[in-house]
Amino acid sequence: MGIPFRRDDALAPGAAEDTAPGVRRVLCPNPSAFTFRGTNTYLIGHGRSVAVLDPGPEDAAHLAAILAATRGETVTHILVSHTHRDHSPGATALAAATGAPTYAYGPHLTPPGEGGEGGDHAFRPDRRLADGEAVEGEGWRLTAVHTPGHCGNHLCFALEGTGTLFSADHVMSWSTSVVSPPDGDMAAYMRSLERVREREDGLLLPGHGPPIVEPRPFLAALTAHRQEREALVADALKRAGRPVTAAELVPPVYGELDPRLVAAAGRSLLAHLIKLEAEGAAKREGGEAWLPV
Template sequence: MNVPFLRDDPLEYGGVEHIAPGVRRVLCNNPSAFTFRGTNTYLIGGGKSVAVLDPGPEDAAHLQAILAATSGETITHVIVSHTHRDHSPGARALQAATGAPSYAHGPHATPPHDGQEGGDHAFMPDVRVPDGGSIEGADWRLTALFTPGHCGNHLCFALDGTGILFSADHVMSWSTSVVSPPDGDMRAYRDSLAKLRAREGQDRLYLPGHGPKLPDPMPFLDALNLHRQKREARVVAALREHGPATAETLIGPVYGPLDPRLVRAAGRSLLAQLIMLEGEGAAIREGELWRLA
């Protein structure tokens, strides 16, 4: 089963997409090999109680687009799904402009010296949101789902009573998620996929951190899970043929030809896979080398 990615996203930068009653999207102009066309910022609610979910990077034009989209309304909540630099740094300027408190699971889970150059280590939420915790506005309520894996403090949010789930970077419509240790954890990522899959019947529409909306998400989750299972099998086969080997030398046998921009990210996800196999007793690390147990 190939993952049925969706990559048709015509929303203009600075424009506003009305997705459902009380749900709008504004797209940040920060395209890359990892962010697709850019970071999705969601506006939840309206009037005197608007939540901004994932204000994006530090970007003056995007800040102005958010403020223009909510002109005449009151931003009461600034919510962050996880502390990567394409999601949370914009919270500071938005809070300065609105006075709204910030909400997230917590600060970045690993320190800067652990190699997480993509982490926003300066962000500290005003309100910490636990698994199952609620964030409420005048006419909306979000329920947080702790979904670590892509990032150690990652939250998805269910918009109660609507069937909408904001899946952030845990499930994206346009691509798989990078899992980069030590903050990224493949076992946690797989468990978080299972956690969302167990919600069958509750969620009918995913709104991801990058890419277009994802209707009928359960078959997509199944395809993602099968993709990871196949990747795991390829890692085991590569270890059997080439091990003991470094993670870097396994990239080619596991992934085949890659866009040069994606080689490092593939190596990080491959390392996460090896660490998971090590934790399950299937692989052994000896210095920089890996082999099957």
């Protein structure tokens, strides 16, 4: 089952568009092989109480675009879905410019040098949000949904009463998410994915790419894809006939890849191996090699 990815995003960096009732989107100019056309910053609410979700990286032009889009309004909340460097570092300058407090699950969970190199280790939210905790302003209420997997402190946010879920990097419209251990956890990702499927929201607004307007088939295809990938990993491990590293399994599992994505594919493949190990279907041989059980 192919995933019905959407890559038809015409929003210009710096421009603000009405994405859903009460929600605007501003695109950060930080395109890459992992961020698509850039990070989506969402403005929730209008007037005297606006929440900014995922202010993005440190980027003066993007900060100016957020402030321009909310000119004459009051930013009262700055929300962060997770502490990767394309989502949270911009919170510091935005908080300084608006006086609004920051909200997130917590600081980055994995230290640098232990697999946390992609994290924003300077970020500390003013207020921590637990799973199920709500924040609200005039005309809107958001509930935090803890969805670890892509990142240990990842939150989605449900816009109550609308059927809209801000899915951040847990579910993106343009590509699958990288799950890089130890902060990324494939077993946790699959549990979080099932949790989002069970919610049956009618609209997903991702951290990168355009909205997902038909979440049910998209999420079903995404789940099937992950399950099929895991089966390929298990099969390639058996076929190797010797201890192999995650990097050695990338070609038989993924086929030909953009060279920029090979390392990330190896990290996600390692996440699958760790999940298989926990389920008794794989074991480590020495430091980095793996064998089937």
